[in-house]
Amino acid sequence: xxxxxxxxxxxxxxxxxxxxxxxxxxxxxxxxxxxxxxxxxxxxxxxxxxxxxxxxxxxxxxxxxxxxxxxxxxxxxxxxxxxxxxxxxxxxxxxxxxxxxxxxxxxxxxxxxxxxxxxxxxxxxxxxxxxxxxxxxxxxxxxxxxxxxxxxxxxxxxxxxxxxxxxxxxxxxxxxxxxxxxxxxxxxxxxxxxxxxxxxxxxxxxxxxxxxxxxxxxxxxxxxxxxxxxxxxxxxxxxxxxxxxxxxxxxxxxxxxxxxxxxxxxxxxxxxxxxxxxxxxxxxxxxxxxxxxxxxxxxxxxxxxxxxxxxxxxxxxxxxxxxxxxxxxxxxxxxxxxxxxxxxxxxxxxxxxxxxxxxxxxxxxxxxxxxxxxxxxxxxxxxxxxxxxxxxxxxxxxxxxxxxxxxxxx
Ligand SMILES: *Cc1c(COP(=O)(O)O)cnc(C)c1O
Numbered sequence: 162x163x164x165x166x167x168x169x170x171x172x173x174x175x176x177x178x179x180x181x182x183x184x185x186x187x188x189x190x191x192x193x194x195x196x197x198x199x200x201x202x203x204x205x206x207x208x209x210x211x212x213x214x215x216x217x218x219x220x221x222x223x224x225x226x227x228x229x230x231x232x233x234x235x236x237x238x239x240x241x242x243x244x245x246x247x248x249x250x251x252x253x254x255x256x257x258x259x260x261x262x263x264x265x266x267x268x269x270x271x272x273x274x275x276x277x278x279x280x281x282x283x284x285x286x287x288x289x290x291x292x293x294x295x296x297x298x299x300x301x302x303x304x305x306x307x308x309x310x311x312x313x314x315x316x317x318x319x320x321x322x323x324x325x326x327x328x329x330x331x332x333x334x335x336x337x338x339x340x341x342x343x344x345x346x347x348x349x350x351x352x353x354x355x356x357x358x359x360x361x362x363x364x365x366x367x368x369x370x371x372x373x374x375x376x377x378x379x380x381x382x383x384x385x386x387x388x389x390x391x392x393x394x395x396x397x398x399x400x401x402x403x404x405x406x407x408x409x410x411x412x413x414x415x416x417x418x419x420x421x422x423x424x425x426x427x428x429x430x431x432x433x434x435x436x437x438x439x440x441x442x443x444x445x446x447x448x449x450x451x452x453x454x455x456x457x458x459x460x461x462x463x464x465x466x467x468x469x470x471x472x473x474x475x476x477x478x479x480x481x482x483x484x485x486x487x488x489x490x491x492x493x494x495x496x497x498x499x500x501x502x503x504x505x506x507x508x509x510x511x512x513x514x515x516x517x518x519x520x521x522x523x524x525x526x527x528x529x530x531x532x533x534x535x536x537x538x539x540x541x542x543x544x545x546x547x548x549x550x551x552x553x554x555x556x557x558x559x560x561x562x563x564x565x566x567x568x569x570x571x
Contacts, residue, residue, distance in 0.1 A: 195431045207353055209352055287314070493538060
């Protein structure tokens, strides 16, 4: 790839384009069979019972927060190191986002900080699997269970990520001296809803697979699923069994709650099906690139490479380096701008959400989450997407090394 190297980019195959074309030539371009096919494939892939696909990841978050029952006056704990859509979904429903600080190694929300933010008004927790690395879902699930909270996991970065779940088996292990069972560990996929009530994915082109715009909520809860379907389509049902007035006639439909038009089209879902078939390949290539970066930067004192917890297999969506600014003669901005000058599409993920003027006007003050704020000062996202060639990766490595060498030695 020549010229500008973006930080993320979709990869759509000729076969996928043909499949989309076929749908466009058919009678049903929206609300046909492809939507439910895509939903079934997603549910099966992550290991959840139900999947409801929507027009965007943001719509999916909004829907999940709605069915979680978030309403005026409720507090919802989430991370400041995320895209604004995460906490906006709380605001849509009149709830109040409460930001808990991140951990210094993974940049994921810190369960201990969550516990500090609990009040009698807390209703839900929205952890984000930052950069594709699952948050401490097990611990967060335990906190939620203890306090009767709903967990809506924002896994926009983490389709295909896995984590090790330790379930203490009730039966004593053979030869075990204590009456505690043997600790049973198993790898489970993000979205299997082992520890979250609902998990949301995004199919925006920068994410792990794309449908142009699109998102999904997966869950094991049938009531949630039915409400999500209503919310996606104006709150309207055509299912006679669900209607209050059953005798009106064959034209009849009923609006049961205030929903939206958050539907996704058939031609998007057929693209999603093709993309999902290639997700394994995409993830393997992402992992390769991450390995190349990690090896190249491991001996550079001034750079902190991403930490990977041993209990997780991330679906690396972002590659974020952190600069040790006290050892550098240049600022983050200067380093960022030098890389951009070399046509490397670096980015910063994320500006702490409450820094945005809209949130400032709601009364959030700087200083709220010092860990997130310091992280923000030091972070730079390097390009990472499956279609990157080795030579693109080597170019990024070379430029980063040159710039750091030039301004180290403070
Ligand atoms: C992309 C993203 C969203 C929103 O998804 P869209 O499909 O763009 O609406 C929400 N949360 C996080 C963490 C994201 O990265």
